[in-house]
Amino acid sequence: MSFITVKNLWKEYGDQVVLENLNLDVKKGEFCTLVGASGCGKSTFLKMLLGQEQPSRGVLDLEGEPFPAQPDRNRGIVFQRYSVFPHLSVRENVLLGLELEQKPLLGKLFGKARQEALKQVDAMLEAVGLSGAATKWPHELSGGMQQRLAIAQSFLMRPRVLLLDEPFGALDPGIRNDMHQLLLRLWKETGTTIFMVTHDLHEGFRLGTRLLVFDKVRRDPHDPQAFGATITYDLPIGKTDSDLLDAIETNVNKTARNQAA
Amino acid sequence: MRLINRHPGRLSVVILGLIPFALLILLYGIASQQRLAENPSDKLLPGLEKMTAAVERMAFQENRRSGDYLMLVDTTASLERLGIGVGIAALMALIVGILNGTLPLFRASMAPLVSAASMVPPLAILPILFIVFGLGELSKVMLIVIGTAPVMMRDVAQRVREIPQEQFIKIQTLGANSWQVIIRMVLPQVMPRLIDAMRLSLGPAWLFLIAAEAIAATEGLGYRIFLVRRYLAMDVILPYVIWITILAIIIDQCLRLTNRKLFPWYNAGGN
Numbered sequence: 001m002s003f004i005t006v007k008n009l010w011k012e013y014g015d016q017v018v019l020e021n022l023n024l025d026v027k028k029g030e031f032c033t034l035v036g037a038s039g040c041g042k043s044t045f046l047k048m049l050l051g052q053e054q055p056s057r058g059v060l061d062l063e064g065e066p067f068p069a070q071p072d073r074n075r076g077i078v079f080q081r082y083s084v085f086p087h088l089s090v091r092e093n094v095l096l097g098l099e100l101e102q103k104p105l106l107g108k109l110f111g112k113a114r115q116e117a118l119k120q121v122d123a124m125l126e127a128v129g130l131s132g133a134a135t136k137w138p139h140e141l142s143g144g145m146q147q148r149l150a151i152a153q154s155f156l157m158r159p160r161v162l163l164l165d166e167p168f169g170a171l172d173p174g175i176r177n178d179m180h181q182l183l184l185r186l187w188k189e190t191g192t193t194i195f196m197v198t199h200d201l202h203e204g205f206r207l208g209t210r211l212l213v214f215d216k217v218r219r220d221p222h223d224p225q226a227f228g229a230t231i232t233y234d235l236p237i238g239k240t241d242s243d244l245l246d247a248i249e250t251n252v253n254k255t256a257r258n259q260a261a
Numbered sequence: 262m263r264l265i266n267r268h269p270g271r272l273s274v275v276i277l278g279l280i281p282f283a284l285l286i287l288l289y290g291i292a293s294q295q296r297l298a299e300n301p302s303d304k305l306l307p308g309l310e311k312m313t314a315a316v317e318r319m320a321f322q323e324n325r326r327s328g329d330y331l332m333l334v335d336t337t338a339s340l341e342r343l344g345i346g347v348g349i350a351a352l353m354a355l356i357v358g359i360l361n362g363t364l365p366l367f368r369a370s371m372a373p374l375v376s377a378a379s380m381v382p383p384l385a386i387l388p389i390l391f392i393v394f395g396l397g398e399l400s401k402v403m404l405i406v407i408g409t410a411p412v413m414m415r416d417v418a419q420r421v422r423e424i425p426q427e428q429f430i431k432i433q434t435l436g437a438n439s440w441q442v443i444i445r446m447v448l449p450q451v452m453p454r455l456i457d458a459m460r461l462s463l464g465p466a467w468l469f470l471i472a473a474e475a476i477a478a479t480e481g482l483g484y485r486i487f488l489v490r491r492y493l494a495m496d497v498i499l500p501y502v503i504w505i506t507i508l509a510i511i512i513d514q515c516l517r518l519t520n521r522k523l524f525p526w527y528n529a530g531g532n
Contacts, residue, residue, distance in 0.1 A: 081427065083431050085428060108445070
């Protein structure tokens with residue numbers, strides 16, 4: 001049995017079809033990158049995996065069970081922005097998950113239990129390179145450091161699936177590369193199943209194990225919303241020749257222009 | 262250089278800020294002197310000596326009849342009413358506002374009521390308060406509560422809804438239940454905003470306090486002003502108004518500093 005099963009999945013808002021007939025099997029520990037033009041439903045698909053949106057029709061299962069209809073501990077998330085809590089220091093941000101888990105009523109740890117938990121937190125901060133910033137507030141961090149923090153926050157809770165919604169979209173190219181290395185390292189160490197939506201096609205072509213291209217097969221030039229997108233390419237990363245990638249890029253750009261027109 | 266690009270230096274900011282005050286005082290001084298020159302017993306624009314004498318009498322001498330320092334009695338009475346009233350209103354605002362902002366089911370049933378309540382002119386129901394709660398302390402405190410709580414409730418609820426949706430989702434993925442979302446994320450993020458809402462509510466709170474005291478009280482800053490009005494005692498009224506203004510500024514600044522001290526992330530650009 002596959003880890004995540006998607007069968008005949010549709011998502012519609014009224015007349016507007018966002019996703020049509022999605023089919024996908026993902027094994028445990030895969031790192032899927034989702035690329036495609038804006039409005040092609042990559043983020044919608046991610047939101048369905050997250051539990052923030054529900055499918056209109058079709059099957060979306062995690063180990064044979066339907067995905068819970070609200071966000072929960074099974075799935076971690078890193079958004080492009082606002083993923084960290086401004087009222088907590090860096091250390092407290094990472095600690096929060098453990099506190100919520102251990103103290104259902106107060107949501108806060110004290111004394112010895114806190115010291116124990118902080119050991120885990122500090123190890124995690126070390127792993128993402130934030131040890132020096134442990135006592136800072138999030139607003140004192142750069143964009144890249146905030147994303148490191150958000151990643152640390154999620155990884156510490158060992159979610160079964162980690163979802164990343166354009167996590168590096170707002171970062172400088174150099175920083176982005178460092179973040180890729182960090183992410184790949186944590187992924188290899190933990191074996192977490194990852195879905196990452198990215199706007200940057202080349203990022204999608206390189207990172208992870210599997211590339212999923214969301215695109216529209218049918219396009220109505222007069223009514224861009226009439227047809228939904230689906231997965232047009234499902235490729236293993238690293239074994240694809242550059243001609244195919246060029247073809248994908250051309251297609252995606254064509255859809256993007258059609259969407260914008 | 263264009264006017265919109267000309268900025269005052271540090272010293273000139275202070276001087277420019279003080280000029281209007283100085284002008285006002287000067288204007289008053291001239292007008293007062295002129296009137297007193299015509300009629301030395303004029304009451305409308307008393308001179309500085311008369312006012313200091315009045316302050317001396319009200320603040321630093323025991324009242325001949327009651328043996329109290331009247332200004333102290335008035336100040337403590339008024340501040341007590343103001344403090345209790347705004348305190349209760351803030352607490353109510355915190356609870357209702359957070360529930361309204363966080364729980365859609367609660368919001369569906371409570372938000373219309375809060376909106377309607379905030380539209381009721383509080384002074385229009387002052388007579389009702391006097392009838393229901395009597396002429397004692399309770400009705401004055403209630404007026405402040407009723408006058409300020411609904412607006413603060415709406416404000417707090419609005420602030421809760423301004424917390425990015427991403428954060429609500431993130432904390433759920435960390436395993437939080439609804440209660441934990443409230444006490445670990447919503448409450449701490451809304452506290453500094455509640456204090457801001459209190460600062461804004463203090464203006465109306467003073468208005469309701471003085472209105473209530475003017476109608477039914479035996480002591481209080483508003484009571485005193487309206488009492489001595491009968492004798493055209495401007496030498497008492499003016500210092501009292503200045504004193505109320507100073508109190509209001511002090512309270513406002515205390516709240517501002519509390520906010521800064523307690524929530525360093527809030528004012529340093531953390532939101």
